[in-house]
Amino acid sequence: MVEIEVVYAAVDRQVLLGVAVPVGTSLRAAVQASGIAGQFPQLVLAECPLGVFGKVVTDPDVRVVQPGDRIEIYRPLLADPKEVRRLRAAKAAMARQQNS
Structure with missing residues (x-):
């Protein structure tokens, strides 16, 4: 058996579970x-991206757990960060034009 941790942080709470799974899981x-x-x-586990110690794993269905791994379940982004920055920049440019 391999001892690992599974972590998920929702908007309102966080959960960390210690789990023992068979070798090769x-x-x-x-x-x-x-x-x-x-x-x-x-939570739809089949669709959630997973990572180990803050690094996204590209194929979690293939990657085998290692002793002591902390598997993190990532939530989908509510907004694309690039789009948010673009909108903020456009808003600031409009404000500058109006003040000129």
Whole structure:
């Protein structure tokens, strides 16, 4: 068995679960085995990006867990950061034009 942690941070709370999974378990299977989906019914684990210690894993269905891994479940972005910056810059440019 391999000891790992599964972490998810919702808007209103955070959960960290210690889990023991069989050697050779994939990240996605370990997250599903953790039972964290029961605490967050809106969470669709099959679609969520996963990472280990802050680094996104490109294929969590293939990557095997290592002892001590902290698997993080990432929420989808509500807004594209590039789009938000573009809109903010456009708003600032309009304000400058109006003040001129």
